[in-house]
Amino acid sequence: MQNKIIYLIGHYGVGKLTIAREICARTDARLFDNHLINNVVFSLIRADGKTPLPERTWELIQVIRDQAVAAITELAPTETSYVLTNFLADDEIDRAVYVQMEDMARRRSSAFVPVALSATDEAHAQRIASPDREERLKHTDVASAERVRREVPMLRFAHPNRLDLETTSLSPREAAQAIIRHAEQAQP
DSSP: OOSEEEEEEEEEEEEEHHHHHHHHSSSSSSOOHHHHHHHHHHHHHHHOSSOOTTTTTTHHHHHHHHHHHHHHTTSSSSTTEEEEEEEOSSSHHHHHHHHHHHHHHHHHEEEEEEEEEEEHHHHHHHHHHHHHHHTTOOOOOHHHHHHHHHHBOOOOOOOTTTEEETTSSSOOOHHHHHHHHHHHHHOO
């Protein structure tokens, strides 16, 4: 798989990172996990995945994201594929992040493959409380994650390369295989 930008978008605990790692293990793609960016700031402010974040947190994270996007756009070989992960709410700020990633793919002449991941409430609850999430400074409070899923709609987007995937009954390997098959057909 060459020159693809796969963007895994879904609520907390849907399996974005696990599936992204599986895609990378099966291809030559590189992982650009949202926590690669977020944890630069999260680790410095001791974010615990439960306490509300200070007001300027996302503003500072965007500065880091801008630099990572510049590195991928300007420095990385164009044949390199990337798997990105993120939860994007249906709001102006997260729409701008989505557009930034779509524009990055366009500037690289890469196929942009946005993937909307979903899972049942039970699957979300089971995954949210895992110790691995806590170690990675991810959201770990089951009740607030459920509230976010119910009250904060995921970004709505249309794209010719879009894939919708329900992950509850799929293994990470099965999900990765479905995404890879879809991405291999995607055109810039």
